[in-house]
Amino acid sequence: MKDFSIKWRIIKNNIFKISIIGISLISIIPLFLILFFIFQKGIASINLNFFIAGTKPTGEIGGGIANALIGTVILVLIAFAIAVPFGVITGIYLSDNKKSKLASWVRWAVELIQGVPSIVLGLIGYAWLVLPLSKLTGGKISFSALAGGLTLSIMMLPSIIKSTEETLKLIPHSLKESALALGVPYYKTMLFVILPAGLSGIITGILLGVARIAGETAPLLFTAFGNYYMNVNILKPIDSMPLLIFNYATSPYEDLHNIAWGASFVLVSFVLLLNIFARLVVKRWKVQF
Amino acid sequence: MENQYLNSGDKNIGVEKSTPNILHKKNWKLKEKIFKIVLLFAGVTILLIIGGIILSLLFSSIPSLKKFGFSFIIGNEWDPVNEKYGALPFLIGTAMTGFLALLISLPFSFSISILLGEYFKKGLLSSFIKTMTELLAGIPSVIYGFWGLFFVVPIIRNVEMIFGAIPYGVGILTASIVLGIMIIPYSASIGREVLELVPNDLKEAAYSLGATRYEVIKTVSIPYSISGIIAGIILSLGRALGETMAVTMLIGNMNSIPENIFAPGQTIASIIANQFNEANNELHISAMIELGLLLLVMSAIINFLGKYIIKKLSVEG
Numbered sequence: 001m002k003d004f005s006i007k008w009r010i011i012k013n014n015i016f017k018i019s020i021i022g023i024s025l026i027s028i029i030p031l032f033l034i035l036f037f038i039f040q041k042g043i044a045s046i047n048l049n050f051f052i053a054g055t056k057p058t059g060e061i062g063g064g065i066a067n068a069l070i071g072t073v074i075l076v077l078i079a080f081a082i083a084v085p086f087g088v089i090t091g092i093y094l095s096d097n098k099k100s101k102l103a104s105w106v107r108w109a110v111e112l113i114q115g116v117p118s119i120v121l122g123l124i125g126y127a128w129l130v131l132p133l134s135k136l137t138g139g140k141i142s143f144s145a146l147a148g149g150l151t152l153s154i155m156m157l158p159s160i161i162k163s164t165e166e167t168l169k170l171i172p173h174s175l176k177e178s179a180l181a182l183g184v185p186y187y188k189t190m191l192f193v194i195l196p197a198g199l200s201g202i203i204t205g206i207l208l209g210v211a212r213i214a215g216e217t218a219p220l221l222f223t224a225f226g227n228y229y230m231n232v233n234i235l236k237p238i239d240s241m242p243l244l245i246f247n248y249a250t251s252p253y254e255d256l257h258n259i260a261w262g263a264s265f266v267l268v269s270f271v272l273l274l275n276i277f278a279r280l281v282v283k284r285w286k287v288q289f
Numbered sequence: 290m291e292n293q294y295l296n297s298g299d300k301n302i303g304v305e306k307s308t309p310n311i312l313h314k315k316n317w318k319l320k321e322k323i324f325k326i327v328l329l330f331a332g333v334t335i336l337l338i339i340g341g342i343i344l345s346l347l348f349s350s351i352p353s354l355k356k357f358g359f360s361f362i363i364g365n366e367w368d369p370v371n372e373k374y375g376a377l378p379f380l381i382g383t384a385m386t387g388f389l390a391l392l393i394s395l396p397f398s399f400s401i402s403i404l405l406g407e408y409f410k411k412g413l414l415s416s417f418i419k420t421m422t423e424l425l426a427g428i429p430s431v432i433y434g435f436w437g438l439f440f441v442v443p444i445i446r447n448v449e450m451i452f453g454a455i456p457y458g459v460g461i462l463t464a465s466i467v468l469g470i471m472i473i474p475y476s477a478s479i480g481r482e483v484l485e486l487v488p489n490d491l492k493e494a495a496y497s498l499g500a501t502r503y504e505v506i507k508t509v510s511i512p513y514s515i516s517g518i519i520a521g522i523i524l525s526l527g528r529a530l531g532e533t534m535a536v537t538m539l540i541g542n543m544n545s546i547p548e549n550i551f552a553p554g555q556t557i558a559s560i561i562a563n564q565f566n567e568a569n570n571e572l573h574i575s576a577m578i579e580l581g582l583l584l585l586v587m588s589a590i591i592n593f594l595g596k597y598i599i600k601k602l603s604v605e606g
Contacts, residue, residue: 013501017408024404027397028421030470034428034436090335093328106332109339115592116342116585117531119558123565123581127345154338161335185317187324215429218533218558222565242431242534249435250538264432275427279420 035268042265045258054230055244055259065263067230068244071145072214074232075224075240078149079213083156084206090157091164091202092190098169114158118218125151125223145231145238148224155219156209163205167198200281207278211271217242241267343585350579352572361579367544367560369568374576376583378546382554383584385547386465386536387529391522393469394476398525401473402480402518407506410485426474434538437467442539445551454551459541462550467535476525479599483517484510486603520598527591531584533558557584 049064056063090106097103116124129147134140171194179189195202217240220226225237226247241263248260353361357374364375401422409415438459445466446458487510495505511518541553542563555563557580568574 009501009504013503016503016506020400020403020408021414023397023400024418027401027470027473028418028425031421031425031428033440034432037436037440038432086331086334089328089331093332096328097332102329102332106335109335111592111596112339112589113335113342115527115531115588117533117558117588119531119533119561120342120346120581120585123561123578124342124345126565127349127578128341157335157338186321190324211427215431217429217431218562221562225566242429245435246431246534246538249431249438260435264435268428268432271427271429272424275424279423 038261038264038268041258041261042263045262046265050259050262055228055239063259065241065244065259065266067227068239068241068263069266070230070232071224071227071238072240072242074145074234074238075149075152075220076210076214078146078234079152079156080206080210082150082153083160083209086153087157087160087205087209088164088195088202091161091168092195094161094165095168096190110158110161113154114162118155118216119221121151121155122219122222124154125219130223141235143223143225143237145224145234145236148220148238148240149234151219151223152213152216155216156213159209159212160202160205163208164198164202167201167205168194170201171197204278204282207274207281211274211278214274215242215267215271217246346578346582346585350575350582353575353579356572357576361576362583365546369564369573372570372572374572376557376580378544379555379557379560379580380583381546382461382540383530383556383558385461385550385554386468386540386556387526389461389465389550390468390472390529391526393466394473394525395522398473398476398480398521401477402484402521403506405477406481406484407502407510422474422477425470426478430471430532430534431538433467433471434535437463437535437539441466449551452551454549457541457551457553459539460551460553461540461547464536464540464556465550467539468529468532471532471535472525472529475528476521479521479524480518483514483521483599483602486517487513514602516598517602520595520602523591523598524595527588527595530556530591531558531588533562537562557581 051064051069052066053064054067055065090110094103094106094110125147129150130142130144133144133147134142175197176189176194179193180186184193220240220243224240224243226243227237227239231238245260245263245267248256248263251257353374357364361374361376362380363377364373365377366373366375367378368374401418405415405419409418441463442458445460445463446456449456449458491509491513492505495509500508536556537559540555540559542555542559543553544555544560547554561577561580561584565574565577568577
């Protein structure tokens with residue numbers, strides 16, 4: 001027989017609440033474990049030389065991550081330069097055409113692109129840029145930073161488009177109407193009135209997008225490929241932090257592991273700080289209506 | 290512009306002002322048009338990108354599609370040397386890791402969604418858990434893999450020794466555990482959003498009848514949002530299927546059907562990551578790209594399904 005006494009119901013209620021809180025707290029333990037691991041192992045290999053020296057050939061002690069650091073910066077810059085203008089413009093288009101058939105198709109396309117697994121995007125980067133360029137130049141140009149950056153930019157697009165669209169949707173119609181009533185041309189209204197009002201949301205989307213692609217490895221495996229030497233030529237293979245971590249972590253050498261821990265420390269600090277910063281931007285710069 | 294006219298002196302101001310004004314108006318219409326065209330162009334380009342992705346995958350996998358046809362999916366042998374390509378071991382590996390990861394993450398993501406969507410919508414504990422799960426989501430996949438290699442693998446190795454299994458350390462279970470941790474933030478955030486859609490008057494009605502909070506959650510909130518919760522689970526599965534780096538580092542990379550959850554295996558994503566750069570003949574590359582196409586179709590269907598359910602729920606709610 002079921003016990004419906006009030007005492008038992010209250011006890012059940014409390015047990016449920018405590019276990020919900022308990023399990024929730026347990027599930028963030030991995031975060032601390034990862035951070036602790038990376039901090040403990042990574043901090044030891046970090047010094048000035050670590051940042052300015054390139055990677056050494058296998059077997060030699062020492063070496064740093066300078067080529068990977070510069071490679072990541074270049075890759076992110078390329079992706080940024082392609083994805084930000086393109087993504088913001090598409091976001092304006094979507095927020096402008098709320099009901100058109102084409103826009104709803106585009107919205108589904110954005111969802112689809114967001115759902116494309118990162119490794120498949122790597123294949124796409126290979127098929128679109130690496131292979132044609134290599135055929136065109138007789139193999140002189142194959143894997144390149146350009147291909148890597150382009151692949152990352154496709155990955156970054158959905159978050160920029162969505163955040164732009166969502167933010168612009170929230171801006172009151174009266175603002176647009178006031179600008180138009182003053183005789184401001186439509187494109188100026190959009191670019192100089194509506195866009196600045198939604199800037200905080202858009203910047204957040206961009207920062208989160210950068211944080212996401214800075215740590216991506218899979219799309220770079222067949223595009224940027226990795227490079228043990230310093231390279232700033234965007235038509236040559238280039239190294240990146242996640243690629244370096246992947247290659248070193250799966251190698252059997254202890255000192256390569258140490259470099260990988262140091263690189264992980266740098267990468268995770270960068271990505272997490274960017275994440276936190278992006279959220280602060282929302283809070284601080286939000287225009288209130 | 291304005292300053293220029295002011296500084297140009299006081300003679301002929303009217304003339305100078307009127308000419309540019311007309312020009313300005315013409316320009317203005319042209320710019321307006323260009324602006325609209327640029328917007329449209331950007332939208333269309335997005336359609337072209339996704340269309341291009343699907344078409345070029347399809348096009349590049351023609352050699353393999355022609356040669357193997359349907360047997361590509363049911364063949365259980367993957368042997369590049371003898372040009373035999375069957376994807377069944379990877380399909381099974383992908384399904385095993387995906388579902389196992391889901392199973393592992395479920396109690397945790399469920400608790401977090403209830404905590405944030407019901408108990409603590411605001412306040413210190415809520416923002417703490419929220420921030421922490423967001424940071425968990427922000428950690429790159431390759432870092433999860435690296436950490437898994439040095440933290441989870443030794444633990445699993447000890448467990449395997451206790452059970453008398455071969456102590457590989459790496460394998461389906463190891464990959465699933467780390468994958469499960471990785472998808473907690475994702476499914477938790479969907480769960481929270483769905484629970485927040487439950488109308489307050491329904492819950493208040495239950496409270497006014499004397500129900501405890503547990504009873505309200507069990508009999509009102511969860512039944513009301515069950516389709517959304519299922520959608521969240523479906524979407525997390527989609528996320529888990531496409532995850533590459535951590536799985537590649539932890540699954541052991543063996544191209545055969547895994548016998549049990551301790552055995553090493555291979556997922557679709559991990560075989561592509563492992564072998565694509567070594568593939569040097571057309572058929573091998575084409576078979577790889579067909580695997581990619583398969584993965585894309587699977588995750589697209591799953592994503593579509595999940596998002597469709599959620600969209601329907603939020604329109605009704």
